[in-house]
Each structure stands twice: as structure tokens, then as C-alpha cells.
Amino acid sequence: MKNYIKYHPWQIIEEEFHHDFHLISESIFSLGNGRMGTRGNFEEDYSGETLRGSYFAGVYYPDLTRVGWWKNGYPEYFAKVLNGVNWIGVRILIDEVPLDIAITPVTNFQRVLDMENGLLLRSFEISPPSGGELIFQFERFCSMADPDAGVIHIRVKSEGFFGKVTLEPFLDFDVHNKDANYGDQFWISRDEYQDKYISMVSSVTKKTGFTVSSLMRTNLYKNEVLTDIATSAHESMKTSHLYSLDVKSGDELVLNKFVINLSSLYVPAEEQLDAGKKKVETLYNNGYHALKTAHITAWKKIWDGADVRIKGDISAQQGIRFNIFQLWQTYTGEDDRLNIGPKGFTGEKYGGSTYWDTEAYCVPFYLSSSEAKVARNLLVYRYLHLPKAIKNAAKLGFKDGAALYPMVTINGEECHNEWEITFEEIHRNGAIIYAIYDYVRYTGDMHYMVEGGLEVIIGVARFWAQRVNYSEAKKAWVMLGVTGPNEYENNVNNNWYTNYLARWCILYATEQISWVKEQYPTQWDKIKSTVHFDEAELTHWDDVAKNMFFPKDDARQLFLQQDGFLDKELMHADQLPAAERPINQKWSWDRILRSCFIKQADVLQGMYFFEDHFDLDTLRRHFDFYEPMTVHESSLSPCVHAILASRLGKMDKAYEMYLRTARLDLDDYNNDTEDGLHITSMAGSWMSVVRGFAGMTVKDGMLILAPVLPPTWTGLQFNIRFRERVLLVDITAKGCEVTRKSGDPLFILVHKEGRQV
């Protein structure tokens, strides 16, 4: 753990420049607006270790799958989010020497992520060799008001310095992915443009043919007087404006760089130059301050719906706001072609692709903190991929419209290649149905069933009904060769979580078919014909649901994670020497597999999903059995344990788990923040608070709260959206107040007591 970030309720603050942590800071200080994002790189040259990264939503490249030994069924490619144009660059020279704070000593360095206003601020002072001082201030934002716009504002003030200062804002498309197999370049220059004021670079991706154009207009004021561009330079894939000025003590330079980045997901390639010129012109004419105001206003609207206020614990407060802030920077829910990669726009690991994290973690967050359409778009994303999921299942030998969603995807096609995960970690298929259930339960939008929901549900139910086989030995349906959420077990039989989820999917499908048949007979006929549904399927489904096998231990009254779990040597994680942790870095894979240690919630994930199916005693037995064996080496694990611990009144454990998720990146718990932030598990932090400490859930259409706060917290306030209302929940030691801020009156339960709000 690194404790160099200062505590502050609304800000992330680095004081003094931490060279050694710069890669981590670049992740933490990332900016984004759902359509694009940039790591917290410096505008000017930096010769120290850095991962320069700018990413554009949905722009990916299908890189060659790298594999030692090919297994039949592996995908041909691994999709990766592409590092795109470096649009933030501003080269700075002092007396012709480049400013590079990897070398140049700086004083009064401060870097601030102002989460309230969505701004990245940086300031420092240098003492040039020729004497005096230069004071630098940087402001940058990716506009939440205009998702194509990025703006940079730099002030340079001389105190006693006499000499030349050169500022060269540029756009550079000659960029590479850090994770390219062999240092390949994935972009080809497509078009370039430069006139007196505006410069553009435009490139197209190999294979996928996405075009991104970046245009800039800049201005520079010296002591509030506009100056001219000295030179406009242009070379292949790079364009710049050069301002070179003689500066004396007391002078102040102000540079504004207005950038429009257009992606062919939104503007056709051939229209980007014209559209971009118009847009960048508008930015320029509005000016820095107006743009900033519009951006801050947009953020205010988000915070109104999504803020969580924790009293008495500034570190927890900072953590949760950082998580909410980064989630909104990654995904704003306006485009059903987009989803949420585990690293968002903050790094390249995991290829920027979609995992089951979205359904299990992010959907609940967006359900409560924004309008229903945002979560709905995440469901529609999967609906649009249904044909590919059916094709994917067919590739593995399934038939008749059975659908298997990919483990990792960007466009609906599988792009992961570890057989034990790609082919066997099939519980993801259930999470996709669970998200539909969660959405409908929360929003009451039953109509989604006939607008895609049911087709997805049927495809997945079919998959489960084919994936099981009847065991003559057990006289039951079994599911062989799977990997559960606990990836520290591979190719196991009858993973309880997977079997339970599969049976639930089948039952839910049966129930929803029956409901749609009754409520929407016409649409049902249409769906039935679309998916070639045969009523006889229900008979088999019924048999599977009734006779599904679940491994258990009668003596302990426990469901077992999988067949044979009790053959393991059972130990508690705290019996492991510190030098052997994390086990995924210290132990060989086989040793991990045959140990009892659990990477992340597995049986407990099921008990979290289906909270109503198990009473508290059952939950406690399972928590007490599995929690001590859980090493939480997945970022997705602690939040589920935090929620269950809250429910069981184990507040110390809940709080420990909460901090581990909420400050995972700020404190670099896992030594991997430099690769990018753990965006999807950030939704888990929010869940720990709202679904955990506040005990929020929905049952039979009714909102329920059952708050218990960690001992150090004197208060917890948050807004949630629920069925066209905004509610303010205010929890203190004295009790829980719920105030309706908009929408119709509502009947809710707080600690099992009914209330009209």
C-alpha cells in the first residue's frame, strides 16, 4: 500500500511529485466522459516511465490470439482497446530546452483531480538556469457537456525570469499499444489537414476500419493580449502550432487548446473534417470559461443523482466518490453498442472488453444512480449480441438456438483463450439473465421482456438444458467440467453456484414465458416463431429444474462449492505465511487449484444474488465456512463479502472488505494500479455501501432498506433513483430518514417497517 494520496472529501491530491509512482498516478488521475478517456499523462515531454494512453469508446483492434498450444474452439483474435491519438500534447521549451520534470527539479508540485467539477489540475514551479522562476498551472477536462470535446488551459507566469518560452500544442497519431504482440502499429494515417487556425490528424484502424479524427484550434495570450501562431508544423500523423515568446518578469502566458475528437462510431469518416472544423470553431468561440462551466454543470447533474456522503470517515468518503467518479467517466449509458471494460479508459489490460462484471456489478450501480435507460442499454448490448452468442454455442456443439455469451467480448464474439475460462466459466451466461431480472425487479419495466429480454432468456435456458447431462450414478442432472466464479478451481463438476444459477435461469425462463404468453399473446407468437420455440422444451426444462444435482455436506448443513470439495485439506487463509501471499504470485497454478483457497465469492456469490432463498442462519453457516478460505485475489470479491457481512451484522469484517474495494486503486492494494484502474469493481464499492451498509433491496416491487453503519461512520447520505423518483436516504446513529426529492409518493420498508415517503 502506498499512502501518497492526501485525504480530501472531493479531491484526489498528490503533493510533491512522486516519480516512482507516476505510472500509478497516471491511472488514478485519468479523465474520461464515456466516449473518450485519457490517462493522467503530462501535456509536456516526460522522459521518465510513462504509459501514454488515450482511448476511444468502441474503437478496438482484433489482435492475433497468442497461445502456446492451440485447443479446438479457441477464437482467432483477442480484441484490444486501441491507444489512440495523443490529443493532450503541448511541448514546452524554456530557452530552447524542453521542459521535462523527470529531469528538471520542480517545487510546489501539486496534482489534483477535482471530482466535483471533473477537472485535472496541476501546478509547479521551476527555476530556469538563466535565473528567476516560472510558475506553471495546467487545467484539463474531457467535456461531459460535449463528449467530443477536450480542453486544456495552461498558464505560465514569470517571476524574475527573462528569456524565451515556447509552447507547442500538438496532436500526435503515431501511437502504439503497450500490449501489442510485437510492437505493431494498429493505425494508418487516413487524412490530414491544416489551415491558418485549425489542424487535423485522422487515422483509420487496421482490419476494423474505425476512423478517429482529432482537430485542434489554439490561442495564446500574453498578458491578456492575443498573439499569433509563429509556425504551424505538419508531418505524417502529427500536427502542431508553435508559439515562441520572449518573456520578462511579471509576464503571464495563457494557452488554450480546444480539441474535437470524432470517431466513426458517431460521425462517418468522410464527414469528420467538415463536422470537426465546425465543432472546433464553436469550442473556440465559446472560449475556455464557458466550456468549463457547461462541463461542471453536467457533472453537477450527475452528482445530484449519484453522490454518496459518508460522515466521520474521510478516507471512506474519498474512496466512494473516486469510484463513482471513475464509473461515470467510463460509461454514461447513451449508446447500446458500448459497455464497461474492467479498466475503462485508464489502461490496456484485459483489452477493454466486457466481462460478466457488467451484469453482476455495474448494472445495480447504474440502476440506482441514473435513469432506467442507462441500465437498459447495458441489457440491449447483450440482446444485440444474441445471434453471436448462438453462433458461439454452436461452435461448441450446442444446437437449436442455445446461446452462450462470451467470457470476454467487445462486439459479441468471444476473444479469450484459456480453455478453462473461455469454454468452462459459463456462469457468465446466468449473470446476463440475472441482470434482466434485476433490471425488471428494480425498474418495473416488464415491457422489456417482449423487447428482447425473453429471447435472451430462452437462448440461455436452452444452453443450460443442453449443458447438463443425466448421471445414472447420481440419478440427477449434473453439470460437468465447469469453472465457477472462483477461478482457483478449474474444470470441476457440479459447481454449486453454476448449477443453482442454471436451474434458476430455467425456472425464470419458464415463468416469464408463461407470463408473456398471458400478458402479450401477440408478441409471444412472434417471439415463439423467431426463436422456433417448441412447447416440448418446457418438459425437459422442468425435469432438469426438478432433478438438478447440488453437492452438499449433510453433517455441516452446507452446500459444497463443487463435487469433492471436502477431499481438500481445509485451512484458513490467515494460516498462510505472509511471504506466500498473494498465492497467485507465489504458488504454482496446480498448487492453487488443489488448495481450498477461494479467489472470490463463489457459493457466497449465489447467496448474495438470491438473498431471499436462504435464511440468515443458512447464510451465516456458509459465510463462516467459506469466508475464512477466501483470499480475495480478485477485485470483485471483497464487495460481496462486505454486503453479506453487513447483513450478518459482522461490521468489522464488512468495513475491512469495504475499504479493500473502495480504496483498492487509491492505495494500490494489489500493486497493479499502474496497469489501469479497476473500474468494474468500483461498482462493487458502491454496492457495499448501498446494498450492504444501507441494506437496500427490492422485493415484489417494493424498495427496502435495512441500514447498519460501520462503527466509525457517524452518517451516510446518498441519492438513489427508483422508478422515476429521486430519493435522499439519510442514515445516522439515530435512524434512517428517506426524503422524496422528485416523483410520486412511494411506500417503502425501512427495517421491516412500512413508510410512506
Next chain:
Amino acid sequence: MKNYIKYHPWQIIEEEFHHDFHLISESIFSLGNGRMGTRGNFEEDYSGETLRGSYFAGVYYPDLTRVGWWKNGYPEYFAKVLNGVNWIGVRILIDEVPLDIAITPVTNFQRVLDMENGLLLRSFEISPPSGGELIFQFERFCSMADPDAGVIHIRVKSEGFFGKVTLEPFLDFDVHNKDANYGDQFWISRDEYQDKYISMVSSVTKKTGFTVSSLMRTNLYKNEVLTDIATSAHESMKTSHLYSLDVKSGDELVLNKFVINLSSLYVPAEEQLDAGKKKVETLYNNGYHALKTAHITAWKKIWDGADVRIKGDISAQQGIRFNIFQLWQTYTGEDDRLNIGPKGFTGEKYGGSTYWDTEAYCVPFYLSSSEAKVARNLLVYRYLHLPKAIKNAAKLGFKDGAALYPMVTINGEECHNEWEITFEEIHRNGAIIYAIYDYVRYTGDMHYMVEGGLEVIIGVARFWAQRVNYSEAKKAWVMLGVTGPNEYENNVNNNWYTNYLARWCILYATEQISWVKEQYPTQWDKIKSTVHFDEAELTHWDDVAKNMFFPKDDARQLFLQQDGFLDKELMHADQLPAAERPINQKWSWDRILRSCFIKQADVLQGMYFFEDHFDLDTLRRHFDFYEPMTVHESSLSPCVHAILASRLGKMDKAYEMYLRTARLDLDDYNNDTEDGLHITSMAGSWMSVVRGFAGMTVKDGMLILAPVLPPTWTGLQFNIRFRERVLLVDITAKGCEVTRKSGDPLFILVHKEGRQV
């Protein structure tokens, strides 16, 4: 199956040139002498599809491991046998146009592998555009009399052709491995030499620093008159002699190319030039015919000990001789640093490394068909790697001298990286002990125990004793997370074969310790101190051996392949549609894993190893249960089933399995002969005949035969070596005659009847 090879008892014959099968032919027509080997490439240019390959025993390169997702414990490199100097090359030009039979039409083409004499022969005729005909004859061999020598003899005769014929014998070290990750070159030029008569190229491998030098001297006779070299050319890594002659009808040219290839395994790099010059000079002075005679004599000696004669079935006869021939070309047993790669010198697949094939298949072959020292060297190879096996086990978390031999190795270090195999296919460790048992049982060389054997046995027994864990649920020692010989199951619990072998190793270790302690007390003290043996270990071993868990089905009276095997949907392989076979090409990996289909003998492998532990009824029950589910998609599988079927009197099945192993490459059963021959499974063909049809085994030091012939065979004769004797076994419908050809009288059992021979 491709039936282009003509049947012949001693020869492999291709008549008419089969362009499409040339890659296959290049594998089949490979030559080798245990120290070097070359695919059946043409001497002259060939622009069609070809894999030019010359390989040198023990010369490898540690290439970067290619992996999608790194697992802790993976090795850093994957060793690969290196394609080395192309020493066979002879460029041929007719009127300045290169001869290239991919383009030039040829008539009377014939390619013959003369297995009796170890020669590769080729002849054809062409009709040059300027008229007339040229008749070509090629002879080539890798000398069995001098393992550094390779010789080529080419005759060109003109019938009606008048024009220019150019012959340019060359040595070319600018070669690449087909399986290089990114087309890398692994050799660096080290030295070059050329004088009036002798040329040399010499290169050193990157990283491993092996040097190979290739020297040639050539001569050319025109109508029996020696001519001069026209030009000697030399460029980096390539050297040549050029003969250019005017030819008229009736003229005959004879080119001899004498090559010495020296590897730094045998001659230090700095001595190779001088030593090579002397050796190549000697070859030259001896001349082609004398060298050929010495080579043929050496082969005759091998055949005297190793030939198998089958009467009434020429295809079976050709198959078994081809197998024996290729085995001897690959390994002659003189160097304990060498071993037998699955492809020998015939291709690059599997990296030329050593697998458990050696112990389970090749050791029995060499035990019977050569002197004891050959098999002993294969054991010593592993003994020399014991420190690395202990290190390998430590890497995976084992301690106190436990040894885990690598799955794939060239120098004792693991170089395979599929976790389910590398870390979990640990039964190989048992095969290494079984080979010691097999060797001692066959040769009676008990002294090997104190010369390395026991140390290896103790290391492996320790591994097993640590690898199990006590299951409270089963009240027995279990072995979790393994892959058995059937690689169509991964990460299973309690693979019966592995558990059985492990227990046997522990019991054998206990027994051998006790024996050595008594017979060689002084050496025991030394071994005890070397391996830090603690008598208390025996207590734990005893407990494990007594309380090892074995999965079984009481109703069927069967041992089960692993826990949960009966949860599978049980089917027979013949219920699979032809279009879905082989399943490893048609099914996705997960589907294969959860099916009941068995890649290769698993439980049955154990019953083959421990034939005395199971009565015939038990064997029959298991054979009848497992055989129909076995798809034999490993080349190592059919021979074990052939042997067991023979024992059970199922002669049709035995014969079917025999053909599948003996003619695997000649008939290209698996469509993969072009990658190289299946060298190690060739030993299985021999086992099918001698241990299967002839029912040979050894018990309590006594040789036992129990022959049963396939219906079509009218006779079977073979020589075996047994404890310093050579015996001729002659089996006909009338009975079995055993004649002692050398050594002392011997008492043997034939069909349970004692005989003095």
C-alpha cells in the same frame, strides 16, 4: 489413409513422383544414425512444398515460451531441436537451367528406402528441351559405421543429350526452424574454411552455444575419369564446389560427396576444423564403395539382433521393419546425454524433446533388441537429471528432496507450458520408476540400484508421499488435480492409474531400500546421506500405501478412471458419426473433456504395466468397459490395446490395433506424417508383436512366452537379447520354437510349459 507406398518386405517404395505427398515422403524417407538425421529431402532444388530438415542429436535451442495467459510456475523457454546445416545439397543445372522436379516432368521416378542396407535411393529420367534424355540415380546414407559421416553418390547418364551439365555440391548453414516463433534464425556463423579440396561451414547456436561444423570433399568422374573442380564458391554460411561439364550421348557423370558433420557434444568447437579435415580426408580416401560396405555391415549387425519376420502378411512385415529401422536411426544408445524425441530426426514437432514415451515404450524395445547398456543409458539420462527434477518439484512447492521429472525436456528442465499437463500430468514420474523396475527385471542388473536407481526412486516416492493429501471425507489419501495418460480429462481427482502407480512407487521404494540396505550396506549409508533420508519417512509412506484411495464401482466390479467417471454419459466410440472424428479436430476442448471418450489407454495402461496384479477376468471386464470408449487419438494407444487384446484372445481387435500402430506413418492414418514420424510409438509396434502376439514377459527372472498369432499370419520369427544371450523365437501354427544363438543355456516358459533352450 494414403496407399501410395508399395508393399515390400525390406523396402519402402514410391513409384512415380507424388507431388502432393512429398512432405509425407520427406518424413518417411528420413535417414539417421543416432547422431544426426535428415528428412528425405532432395539434393537438388525443389520449388514445391518441402520441409528441409537436418538435425543433430542434443543440439537444441531454448526458444521463448509462447503463452496467452501466464500461469505461475511456467518455464521460461521451450526447447526445440534445431534445424541445422543442409549438408545434402547438390545443385544441378542442365544447360544452365536448374533441375527442379516440381516443374520439370520426370519419368520412371522411383524412391526407395532400402531398410536392410540403410540406403536412400532415387532415380528418374528427364527430357531436356535440347533433346535426348538424362538418367539420374541418387544414393545417400548417414553412416552407421561412422556417426559423423554422410555420403552422397549421384550418377547422371546421357542418352541422346548433348549439352552442359552442372553439379554443385554445397553446404548451407543459412537455415531456419519451421517452428520458430517469428522466423528467427538460431545459428550464428562461427568459422568458415575453404582450400583446394575441402570446404567447411561452422555455426554456433544462440544462447546454448552448440557448435556444428560441416566439411565436405567431393569428386566427379566423367566416364570414369576424374575431373577438376571448376570453381569453389564461398559466401557467409554457405560453401560449394562447382563442376560444369559438356556432355554428349553415352557419357556418364558420377559425383561423390563426402561429408563430415561434427558437433560440439563430441568434438570441441576449436578442434572441429582440424579433426574434420582429417576425417573427411579419410572418407575421401576410402571411397564411396568401401564406406557403403562398412555402413551395410553395421546395419547387418543391428538387424541380426532386432529383426522381426512376419510370414503371410507383407504389409505387417513392411510396417514392423520400418518401425525398427526408424528407431535405430534415431537412437543407438551410446550416449547417456541423448534421448528419443517423439519425432526423432524427422521433423520439428514436439521440439525433439523427451516425454514419458521413452520409459513406457522405448525402454522395452531396446531391452530386448540390444545390449543392456543401451536401455541403461536411457535410465542414466534421468539419473543425471535428478537434481533438476528436485529443483522442478521445489518450484511447485515440494520439499525435502522430492523429485518431479519434467513432462517435456531436453536437458532435465521442464519446457512445456499447459498447466494441465506441465503441472498435473505427473504420472510420468511413475513411468521413470517403472522403467528402472522393467530394466532390472529384464536384465537382472540389480547393481544399478546403487548406481543411481535408488536415488531416483526415493526422489519420486517422496514426491508422491507429498503430493497426496488426507481426505477427511474419504478417510483415505487422495490425489487431487491430476491429468492421467488420457489427456482428454484434465485436472481430475484420483485418477486410478496415477494413484496406483504412485502407491506402487512407494512400495517399490520401500522394498528396494530394504534390499539395498541388506545387500549393499556401505552404499546404502552413502545414498542415505546423499539424499538425507530419514527412516521416519517410511512410516508416512506406509500409511499412504495402505490407505490410498482408488475410485471404483462395486456393481460393475470396475476401477474407475477417476472420481465421478460414472457421472458421464457413457457411449461407445462407434456411436460417433464419422464426420465428428477425430474428436480432437472436430469438437471443442470442453466437449471432449466432459465426454466419456478416452484418448489413450489409462486404466488399461496400468493393467498392462502391472499384468501380474490382475487376473484375466478382471482384465477382461476393464477392457470391455474402457476399450469401446477409447478413440486412440494418441499414437501411443493402439499398441497397449493390441497387447491386452492378445492376452485376452481377442485377435481381431489385436490385429486391428497392431496395424494402426505399425503402419501409422506409412499409411498416414492421422494425416500428420508430414510433421515427422511417430518414432516413440514405433516401439509400441514392436511391443505389440513381441509382448503382445508372442506374449513375452519376464517374471522372477524367467523369460516367458505365450504366443497367439493373428489369423492371417502363418509365422512369426524374431531375435531377442536376454541376459547376454541371443534367442531366435520361431512361431508357427504348429507351435513355438526357441533357439539359443549365443550365450549360456536358459530355462524358459512357453505357454506355461518349462523348456531348456
